[in-house]
Amino acid sequence: MKTIILDPGHGGSDPGAAYKGNEEKTFNLLTALKVREYLIDKYEVRILMTRSENKTMSLTERSNYANSTNADFYLSIHHNAGGGTGFESYTFNGSVPAATLTYQTVIHNGFTNEIKKKYPVIDRGKKRANFHVLRETKMPSLLVEILFIDNDKDLSLLNNTGFRNDTAMLIAEGVAKALSLPEKKESPGGQLFKVIAGSFNDRKNAEDRAALLKQKSYDAFITTVVISGKTYYRVQAGAFTDKARAEKLIAELNKEKIEAFILTEGTGNGTAPPPEPPAKDVTILGESLLKAHQLNEFVKTINNGAPLLGEYYIRYGKEYGIRGDIAFGQAIHETNYFRFTGQVKPEQNNFAGLGTTGPGVDGASFKSPEEGVLAHIQHLYAYASKEKLPPSHPLVDPRFSLVNRGSAGYWTQLNGKWAVPGTTYGQSILSVYRRNLAHALAEIEIQKKNIQERLDLLE
Structure with a gap:
């Protein structure tokens, strides 16, 4: 090579x-x-x-x-x-x-x-x-x-x-x-499935992730992408012409508590079509399925020191008609499970990357975690609805007026609109939410088993 x-x-x-x-x-x-x-x-x-x-x-x-x-x-x-x-x-x-x-x-x-x-x-x-x-x-x-x-x-x-x-x-x-460089071989359908094990604003954070992967005997290298003048450092852990192999690697990384997603690129003519979005009927507006404690319990499986924000996301989500449990998944995605390994710092209480519009721009700050969640929900409301804000709370989202109102009814329609990277932003949020659902379901099954055992003892 x-x-x-x-x-x-x-x-x-x-x-x-x-x-x-x-x-x-x-x-x-x-x-x-x-x-x-x-x-x-x-x-x-x-x-x-x-x-x-x-x-x-x-x-x-x-x-x-x-x-x-x-x-x-x-x-x-x-x-x-x-x-x-x-x-x-x-x-x-x-x-x-x-x-x-x-x-x-x-x-x-x-x-x-x-x-x-x-x-x-x-x-x-x-x-x-x-x-x-x-x-x-x-x-x-x-x-x-x-x-x-x-x-x-x-x-x-x-x-x-x-x-x-x-x-x-x-x-x-x-x-x-x-230099007569050989082209990468593609699958018969022309697609290459890249496993991205992290995307960061700060190269040092990407280097730390790559070092962690190598420590666990996974291949890793850093690629960059510039979107709207903003540089992202992606940590690529593999690339496969067989999607099943990429999915297997994702499963392995998830077991290691490393979040990853598949970036699909290439067609027979060498162009990169947008990936087919999973669960594309999942709207931003709607009711939460999960409870506050299920959100908090899930995030602590990755970061035991994460702030307990589940109550705020469920409460404000309900008031604004936003799926607060999925918004919580977006906050996880933006903050790397509230470890803040990107551009925003913990003291900013900015859980959605609001205002991080370019290199060196640290984004908005809020006086409390509760206000930060409220700003996040209000920003989602701006994208999902053309209606006036509910009068119950003051506007704290500093970028509300900059949004093309009603331009994103589905989570996957945030691709290219919210702070990205790439064309899989909404899919990544739904992937986190899916894991949260699975965790909650597993906990429910354990509770059901315990209840059944108690019933059996009483017979």
């Missing part, structure tokens, strides 16, 4: 080019993460990154790291400045490995020929320069400059998510073609 190093230029205290509040280091990282995701999802390849967060790294640190890995290719991703416009690429202007110029031609031409079919991008040509990361790296190396951050027309494209995704895809395809 070939190894590729992606190097998002600048970072940390070095912003690179800056213009109208936009910083090159951010565009570099967003593009590199997307290139990485595309290559890992589609090809048999090992991807390493000089940085995967807003981190300061010297040029020497980058080249030393690259040279310590025995990598097959080094790609440095930048965005230009200086009043020009367009795309250009660079190789070292001295002696280079034989494959370097060939790789440059394939990647450069592949990008420019395709991108200008959709966007007004000028080809500034294939160039050579005495850049440190090109001169000091031992493997074939290429540096790309994607448009000009200080050109208003270029900047409007760089702030267009569709353009950035297309750019990353074309660069990734160019890399794959240049």
Whole structure:
């Protein structure tokens, strides 16, 4: 398997080019993460990154790291400045490995020929320069400059998510073609079932989850996805062409008290359709089936220190006509069983991730756990109903007015609307709720058995 190093230029205290509040280091990282995701999802390849967060790294640190890995290719991703416009690429202007110029031609031409079919991008040509990361790296190396951050027309494209995704895809395809990367094999139906054992805003939390999986003898690696400018770190524990094998791994992980879900990708033509949502008739509006104590007892099977919020979810759910027991499952999903391993901290009493709209945005805070639950229920009400709020409580949800009222009648319709990741957000909530139901049912069976034994003693 070939190894590729992606190097998002600048970072940390070095912003690179800056213009109208936009910083090159951010565009570099967003593009590199997307290139990485595309290559890992589609090809048999090992991807390493000089940085995967807003981190300061010297040029020497980058080249030393690259040279310590025995990598097959080094790609440095930048965005230009200086009043020009367009795309250009660079190789070292001295002696280079034989494959370097060939790789440059394939990647450069592949990008420019395709991108200008959709966007007004000028080809500034294939160039050579005495850049440190090109001169000091031992493997074939290429540096790309994607448009000009200080050109208003270029900047409007760089702030267009569709353009950035297309750019990353074309660069990734160019890399794959240049290095003859083998495509991942798919099932006859074209589907790949990925087992995701955690998705986090904080990379450190993802690394901790991956370390836990490896400690328990499971494979694990971290992939990234950027949605609405927000980066998520997914911990992938396996990928199968046989769904039964993926489901078996999920069952094993659940026994280890590690929450996981299946991310289905791919069809015969290589596109990724949205997965068929299970229990798609489960509405957000409705009555709770579980009792408060059943919610509290379930969450404590995973986190014995979890706050006792079951009463609030059932009570406010009933007042607003929301299925409070499923809302509790959503809170579990958002907070990782109230362990708060993501962006929100326990003292915020924010159990639904309200207001965590991007990196560095910590979200809303509430004065008490009860108020935090009320805000959560009110936000769900905004999505599920077009009616006025019940007058019994003041509005405490700071984002209520930002919701497209009535746009999500079912839990799975929260996909892409609430703080995601991916297209399985609602399914993940229902998966937690299903486990809560199963736990409650098992407890009821034990109670029934105990009652029957007592009856037998009295006969």
